[in-house]
Amino acid sequence: MILQDYPDREMMYLALSNLMAEQLSTEIHATGRATLSVPGGTTPGPVFDLLSGVDLGWGEVSVVLNDERWVPGSSPRSNTALVRARLLQGLGAGATLLPLHADTPEPEAALKALSDAIAPHLPITVLLLGMGTDMHTASLFPGADLLAQAMAPDAPILMAMRVPGVGEPRITLTARVLQAAQNTHILITGSEKRAALDLAQTLTPQAAPVRAFLNHATVHWAE
Numbered sequence: 001m002i003l004q005d006y007p008d009r010e011m012m013y014l015a016l017s018n019l020m021a022e023q024l025s026t027e028i029h030a031t032g033r034a035t036l037s038v039p040g041g042t043t044p045g046p047v048f049d050l051l052s053g054v055d056l057g058w059g060e061v062s063v064v065l066n067d068e069r070w071v072p073g074s075s076p077r078s079n080t081a082l083v084r085a086r087l088l089q090g091l092g093a094g095a096t097l098l099p100l101h102a103d104t105p106e107p108e109a110a111l112k113a114l115s116d117a118i119a120p121h122l123p124i125t126v127l128l129l130g131m132g133t134d135m136h137t138a139s140l141f142p143g144a145d146l147l148a149q150a151m152a153p154d155a156p157i158l159m160a161m162r163v164p165g166v167g168e169p170r171i172t173l174t175a176r177v178l179q180a181a182q183n184t185h186i187l188i189t190g191s192e193k194r195a196a197l198d199l200a201q202t203l204t205p206q207a208a209p210v211r212a213f214l215n216h217a218t219v220h221w222a223e
Helices: 009-031 045-051 079-086 090-094 107-121 175-179 191-200
Strands: 002-005 034-038 061-065 067-069 096-098 126-129 158-161 170-173 183-189 218-222
Touching: 009 034, 009 045, 009 126, 009 183, 009 218, 045 079, 061 079, 061 107, 067 079, 079 096, 096 107, 107 158, 107 170, 183 191, 191 218
Parallel strands: 002 218, 034 061, 034 126, 061 096, 126 183, 183 218
Antiparallel strands: 067 170, 158 170
C-alpha cells in the first residue's frame, strides 16, 4: 500500500483528479479507450467536479460504479444519480455510463444483462474506491450474505448483496474485477477512517473487505 498524506482536502482532490485524468489519457492514447470505476457517497464529489472539467477524451471513456443500491435513479439514495449530477457534466458528459440498475424488483433478475454490458469494458483502467468506518468498500460489507462468494477468485462480474441493517439490496462489482484494475486509488478523509484503515491492515479480507485491495492501491488521505 502507498499512503499519500495531504495537508488539506482541497489539495488532495486536485492532485487525485489530475492523476486519474493522466492515467485515463495515457490508456486512451495507447488503446483508444479507457474504463473508469467510481464509488457513490459524498466524499468523491469534489473529485468528480474537477475531473469532469478536464479535456481527456471523454468520448472514449466508459464509466461504471463500484456498486449501487437497488433503487431507481430518481431516488436520493441512488449512486447513479450522484455520478450523473457531478461527474457526467461539462466535458465529462461525453462519457458512456454503464448501468448498474434495471427495472426489475430484485437485482438477481438483471445480473446477467448488466454483466454482459460491462464485460467488453474490462479490465478497469482507473478504479476509485471509498471505504466506510466498518472497512467495507464497494458493497463488500463485513457480514454480507454472499461476501465469501464475492471475494472468491472465480466470482462473476457482478453479484447481488444483502447486508443486515443496511437497507435495500445492493449490486456490486466483485473483488476479482476490482483487483484486476490497472490503477487503484482509495479515497478517505478524517481521523476515524484513518484509524479504520490502520485496523484493516491487521485483519483478514472477510473481516475488513478493503484489505483485499490495499496491497496494490494508493490510499489518498486528508484530515
